[in-house]
Amino acid sequence: MAEIEIKLPKMGESVTEATITNWLKEVGDTVEMDEPLVEVATDKVDNELPSEAEGTLIKILFEKDEVAQVGDVIAIISTDGGAAVVVPAKEVKTVTSETKAVEVVSNSNSESVSKTGPSGKFYSPLVRSIADKEGISMSELESISGSGENGRVTKKDILSFIDSRGNTPVVTKTSAPAAKKAAPAKTAHKPNVPVMEGDEIIPMDRMRKLIADHMVMSVQTSPHVTSYVEADVTNIVNWRNKVKNEFLAKEGQKITFTPIFMEAIVRAIKDFPGVNVSVDGDNIIQRKHINLGMATALPSGNLIVPVIKDADNYNLTGLAKQVNGLANKARNNKLAADDVSGGTYTVTNVGSFGNVMGTPIINQPQVAILALGAVRKVVSVIETENGDTIGIRSKMYLSHSYDHRVVDGALGGMFVKRVADYLEQFDVNREF
Numbered sequence: 001m002a003e004i005e006i007k008l009p010k011m012g013e014s015v016t017e018a019t020i021t022n023w024l025k026e027v028g029d030t031v032e033m034d035e036p037l038v039e040v041a042t043d044k045v046d047n048e049l050p051s052e053a054e055g056t057l058i059k060i061l062f063e064k065d066e067v068a069q070v071g072d073v074i075a076i077i078s079t080d081g082g083a084a085v086v087v088p089a090k091e092v093k094t095v096t097s098e099t100k101a102v103e104v105v106s107n108s109n110s111e112s113v114s115k116t117g118p119s120g121k122f123y124s125p126l127v128r129s130i131a132d133k134e135g136i137s138m139s140e141l142e143s144i145s146g147s148g149e150n151g152r153v154t155k156k157d158i159l160s161f162i163d164s165r166g167n168t169p170v171v172t173k174t175s176a177p178a179a180k181k182a183a184p185a186k187t188a189h190k191p192n193v194p195v196m197e198g199d200e201i202i203p204m205d206r207m208r209k210l211i212a213d214h215m216v217m218s219v220q221t222s223p224h225v226t227s228y229v230e231a232d233v234t235n236i237v238n239w240r241n242k243v244k245n246e247f248l249a250k251e252g253q254k255i256t257f258t259p260i261f262m263e264a265i266v267r268a269i270k271d272f273p274g275v276n277v278s279v280d281g282d283n284i285i286q287r288k289h290i291n292l293g294m295a296t297a298l299p300s301g302n303l304i305v306p307v308i309k310d311a312d313n314y315n316l317t318g319l320a321k322q323v324n325g326l327a328n329k330a331r332n333n334k335l336a337a338d339d340v341s342g343g344t345y346t347v348t349n350v351g352s353f354g355n356v357m358g359t360p361i362i363n364q365p366q367v368a369i370l371a372l373g374a375v376r377k378v379v380s381v382i383e384t385e386n387g388d389t390i391g392i393r394s395k396m397y398l399s400h401s402y403d404h405r406v407v408d409g410a411l412g413g414m415f416v417k418r419v420a421d422y423l424e425q426f427d428v429n430r431e432f
Contacts, residue, residue, distance in 0.1 A: 004053035006075040008068045011042055011337035016152065017069045017124050018042045019206065020062045029057050031077055038074065041206055045304065045340045046333070055079040069126060069155065116213060117142045123153060130158050207302045218364045222403035226359045227413045229398045231420035233375055235428045236260055237394040247432060251317055258349065259319035261372055264422035265347060266290055266312045272415040275368040276344050279406055293343035293363060294323065296330045305363060306330055307343040317432055351375060357397040367407055370416065373397035
């Protein structure tokens with residue numbers, strides 16, 4: 001009997017695991033090649049995974065709501081038919097290194113080990129399960145040098161640590177330390193939250209939990225600084241009002257302010273590439289590509305960040321089509337993993353909610369994010385050849401948050417000022 005292992009595929013450069021949200025086939029069902037087999041959710045997007053083989057589904061190795069790592073075998077398909085085998089949800093799975101096997105209960109929640117350490121490191125459910133089983137403390141976890149994305153501790157890392165730990169003499173609390181070590185960082189105290197009469201307890205959904213973890217990790221990783229600049233966008237408002245009907249008729253697309261702002265941001269990134277980087281330990285990774293993420297609100301109220309890849313390769317019409325296409329896919333829950341991966345700089349439009357400005361949180365592992373405020377008509381001083389006068393102008397605030405480890409105030413401030421300059425210099429007679 002020929003058996004084909006169905007593995008969890010790589011679904012983006014920073015995606016290392018996924019949660020099984022729904023099996024579309026049951027054990028014993030016939031499966032066609034490329035037929036949807038299972039629904040999975042990552043920290044970026046939900047996906048349907050097609051079958052990589054034709055035959056009969058004979059084993060399901062990860063039950064609903066369990067977390068699988070990229071490369072894990074999640075199911076087995078028989079190409080000749082054969083006896084179906086259901087793996088119980090609580091079956092003990094065995095993961096091995098070259099020298100040690102560690103048994104892990106597959107649906108363990110590892111409540112005794114926090115998913116986010118004091119340093120901001122994220123620990124996957126599998127790593128936390130192994131740590132809980134082996135009695136590895138949070139301080140020991142924090143000491144492990146991770147080989148995964150952004151220093152994340154992988155299964156291989158923790159198993160190697162367990163191997164070396166078994167060969168290292170254990171120092172008890174009464175033993176004199178060989179050398180004085182700094183005390184480990186303390187985990188932030190969580191406040192006791194009382195529930196009062198009439199209160200409603202609403203559990204976070206999966207995406208909201210992931211967003212919450214990502215936001216906490218970001219502020220723990222990067223010292224945030226925000227610079228603000230006001231931009232006069234009267235020319236842009238007048239130009240858009242003039243061409244929007246013609247643009248829709250000719251291109252079949254609406255022209256919004258967003259692609260115009262994106263174009264100015266791309267030009268400023270080319271002038272100041274130091275904001276288009278990532279930090280890896282003591283190294284700065286200068287990004288070759290300009291991949292603009294655009295924070296987008298979902299109908300559920302959650303947030304996702306689709307990415308315009310190589311945004312500098314598009315003209316204004318191309319940017320408009322990219323913006324509209326990704327926004328529509330987000331609203332209809334049609335984003336693929338590739339649509340939300342690879343971002344190097346993020347833009348969020350707080351003005352769409354009527355906000356004048358904001359203090360956005362950096363989308364790790366990027367080092368900067370720009371918030372676009374609402375475009376408002378304001379009374380303004382206008383400089384003319386015949387002296388200053390008062391008039392009505394359309395203005396907006398740009399709020400630029402950046403990682404002060406690698407982006408100093410001069411760079412962060414000059415960048416956002418350059419974006420404003422490009423917006424203010426927009427040619428009202430421009431052709432599209």
